[in-house]
Amino acid sequence: MKKSLFILFTILFAINLNSKAENFSSVFDGHTIYYRITSPVYPYTVSVTYNGSGVISYFGSLSIPDSVLFNGNYYKVTSIGYNAFWNCLDLTSITIPNSVTSIDIYAFYNCSRLTSITIPNSVTKIGVSAFQFCDSLSSITIPNSVTSIKNDAFANTPYYDSIPDGLVFINDVLYKYKGTMPDSTSINIKSGTVSISPDAFSNRTQLISITIPNSVTSIGERAFSGCYHLNSITIPSSVTSIGYYAFLDCTGLISITIPNSVTTIGGLAFENTGWYHLQPNGLVYINNVLYKYKGTMPENTSINIQSGTVSISGCAFMYCRNLTSITIPNSVTSIGDGAFYGCTGLSSITIPNSVTSIDYQVFYGCTGLTSITLPNYINSIGFGSFYNCSGLTSITIPEYVYSIESTAFYGCTGLTSITIPKYVTYINVEAFYNCSGLTSITTRAITPPDVEYSDSFSGVIKTIPFYVPCVSVPSYNSALYWSDFTNQIGVKTLYNIDTTICQGSFYTDYGANLDSAGVYTLVSGCDSVILILNVNPIPIVPQNLTAAGIHNYIELNWQADGESYDIYRDDIFIANSEQPIYIDSNVINGESYYYYVQSLKGDCKSGLSNVVGMTFIGLDNIQNDNIKSKLYPNPSNGKTKLEIEGLTSQTDVMVYDMIGRIVQKHTMKKGINELNIDLSDYAKGVYSIRIANKTINQTTKLIVQ
Numbered sequence: 001m002k003k004s005l006f007i008l009f010t011i012l013f014a015i016n017l018n019s020k021a022e023n024f025s026s027v028f029d030g031h032t033i034y035y036r037i038t039s040p041v042y043p044y045t046v047s048v049t050y051n052g053s054g055v056i057s058y059f060g061s062l063s064i065p066d067s068v069l070f071n072g073n074y075y076k077v078t079s080i081g082y083n084a085f086w087n088c089l090d091l092t093s094i095t096i097p098n099s100v101t102s103i104d105i106y107a108f109y110n111c112s113r114l115t116s117i118t119i120p121n122s123v124t125k126i127g128v129s130a131f132q133f134c135d136s137l138s139s140i141t142i143p144n145s146v147t148s149i150k151n152d153a154f155a156n157t158p159y160y161d162s163i164p165d166g167l168v169f170i171n172d173v174l175y176k177y178k179g180t181m182p183d184s185t186s187i188n189i190k191s192g193t194v195s196i197s198p199d200a201f202s203n204r205t206q207l208i209s210i211t212i213p214n215s216v217t218s219i220g221e222r223a224f225s226g227c228y229h230l231n232s233i234t235i236p237s238s239v240t241s242i243g244y245y246a247f248l249d250c251t252g253l254i255s256i257t258i259p260n261s262v263t264t265i266g267g268l269a270f271e272n273t274g275w276y277h278l279q280p281n282g283l284v285y286i287n288n289v290l291y292k293y294k295g296t297m298p299e300n301t302s303i304n305i306q307s308g309t310v311s312i313s314g315c316a317f318m319y320c321r322n323l324t325s326i327t328i329p330n331s332v333t334s335i336g337d338g339a340f341y342g343c344t345g346l347s348s349i350t351i352p353n354s355v356t357s358i359d360y361q362v363f364y365g366c367t368g369l370t371s372i373t374l375p376n377y378i379n380s381i382g383f384g385s386f387y388n389c390s391g392l393t394s395i396t397i398p399e400y401v402y403s404i405e406s407t408a409f410y411g412c413t414g415l416t417s418i419t420i421p422k423y424v425t426y427i428n429v430e431a432f433y434n435c436s437g438l439t440s441i442t443t444r445a446i447t448p449p450d451v452e453y454s455d456s457f458s459g460v461i462k463t464i465p466f467y468v469p470c471v472s473v474p475s476y477n478s479a480l481y482w483s484d485f486t487n488q489i490g491v492k493t494l495y496n497i498d499t500t501i502c503q504g505s506f507y508t509d510y511g512a513n514l515d516s517a518g519v520y521t522l523v524s525g526c527d528s529v530i531l532i533l534n535v536n537p538i539p540i541v542p543q544n545l546t547a548a549g550i551h552n553y554i555e556l557n558w559q560a561d562g563e564s565y566d567i568y569r570d571d572i573f574i575a576n577s578e579q580p581i582y583i584d585s586n587v588i589n590g591e592s593y594y595y596y597v598q599s600l601k602g603d604c605k606s607g608l609s610n611v612v613g614m615t616f617i618g619l620d621n622i623q624n625d626n627i628k629s630k631l632y633p634n635p636s637n638g639k640t641k642l643e644i645e646g647l648t649s650q651t652d653v654m655v656y657d658m659i660g661r662i663v664q665k666h667t668m669k670k671g672i673n674e675l676n677i678d679l680s681d682y683a684k685g686v687y688s689i690r691i692a693n694k695t696i697n698q699t700t701k702l703i704v705q
Helices: 002-017 470-478
Strands: 024-028 031-039 045-049 060-063 067-070 073-080 091-095 116-118 139-141 166-170 173-178 185-188 207-211 232-234 255-257 282-286 289-294 301-304 323-327 348-350 371-373 417-420 440-443 466-469 488-491 494-502 518-524 527-536 543-550 553-559 564-569 572-577 581-584 592-601 604-608 612-615 628-632 639-645 651-656 662-668 674-678 685-692 697-704
Touching: 024 067, 031 067, 031 073, 091 116, 207 232, 323 348, 466 470, 470 488, 543 592, 543 612, 553 592, 564 581, 572 581, 581 592, 628 697, 639 685, 651 674, 662 674
Parallel strands: 045 073, 060 091, 116 139, 185 207, 232 255, 301 323, 348 371, 417 440, 440 466, 466 488, 494 527
Antiparallel strands: 024 031, 031 045, 067 073, 166 173, 282 289, 518 527, 543 553, 553 581, 564 572, 564 592, 592 604, 592 612, 628 639, 639 674, 651 662, 651 685, 685 697
């Protein structure tokens, strides 16, 4: 019953607060996978997400690709997103690509038939409850790359239940304390631990002292909250971040040593500790982190934050209603959640370009805020950022913002106009709820952004002028929830396009039919285009493709002038090479193969080369009766000597690295029997030395230590 209620709460939370559906879907290995764009500009990235219709479509075994093609661009898959596979009861196994760096909150929550999972060594973060209630998950491979594990990530799984009580370490991340802690407990965290996870010791009132080793770099949210018997703690100089509420309600904690290495402090990290009560009123700085304003603030207070401050912690000025103006220096790179929450007297603020994100409820309830300058390079307007900022009359959303999150501008009744930038792909629930003062909306996005729910613009008059790119009027007229705006006006836009075609091809967009380089003015409907057209030559067809069985691989050689080359085996693309040589090591003795290659210059491709076929017979260390060769020293430190006896004609000596690339090539003439080979500037490993001419084909190995 408890589990059912918890799952129900999670579902409701997801739907009502932070529902994030897909931007697009793509079929891979027989499954339709849903994606949310996380960067719509280069480098293009996406997160795997859930189906916004609420239909669970994943079952059986599933593989996720490392990249996916959408609208002509390849998007790298970098995360398993919020709720991506939650409650997928029929999912039994999943393969995660090496491109993924994070597994987010509730990603595999309640996947009750998932029995095992291997997390690739690209992953560094595992989110809150990511695998919670995976009732069958008894085997998990977690790489050493993981340095952050959020609370309850593995709770209620057989894997977690099998861990003995006490400190639970996962790859030198202190996940949490499990079981009952004895009274008056003192703990020495083992050396090598890189982080202390959220809630690791939360409300462990029996804890009286703890020693943190110098290897720890972060202390998670609520890690020691409620440990009121702790009276002192030394944070080592390796720590750079302290999470939200980390020491909240540690009332007995009167001595804390905080090193200069700390550059990030979460909101309320030291709230209601003995140490905090000892601090003087006013601005409380900790190592150039503005922790918060303490005490009563005089009316009409103006503050200049000291230069060198690197961050403003969460809740730093919460409910400082007498704050009317503040100057933030360019040294600040981050502003924590709820930093100016409820600052009703704040009328204007400029956030420097050094700040890279506007996050959760930063200006929530700042009713006196009339103007704000946002930094140029933020890419999202966070959850509730300007909730009920009713005095805000105008705001410029920066060009590279791609998402506007839940309740971002909820109740901003003073806004009269808003412009949605061209890269926005997603507008979340209640983003502009009750922005009743809007008299016009302008969007520069060619493709209508996904609008999550009908209430995203609830309370906005739907007959106000709605300006869209004229080429996109039909799209907005038919798009879900955008079509509710009945006064859509196409805006003529001048586009500058700089593009390239291959020789022999034609540029046909906007009604053109061009095959020559030049500058053209094109008109399509209500849009004008200044086109700079470049024409690239087609690379020559690769010539004289040959294949030879060498050692335990097939070596391909050809002549061509391409920038790179696509290699095909048995009509299947197998690789791209930047050199006119390729080593195919994925071959089986006795099997027959045929190959051809194609030259590339930019997006231009040549015709196909001649086809060459061969039956592979391994030539591992083939010896020729007429010569004897010796490498010494072997193993070596990189410098070795090759001696050959019986050489009667000129021969080539090629040095191949571990993946089959030629790194050195030498020629030995008739009568020369020694060659010095120097690999001291190359990586350590096993190299292949090949001696070859018309009558000799001998390969041996060199170990560089």
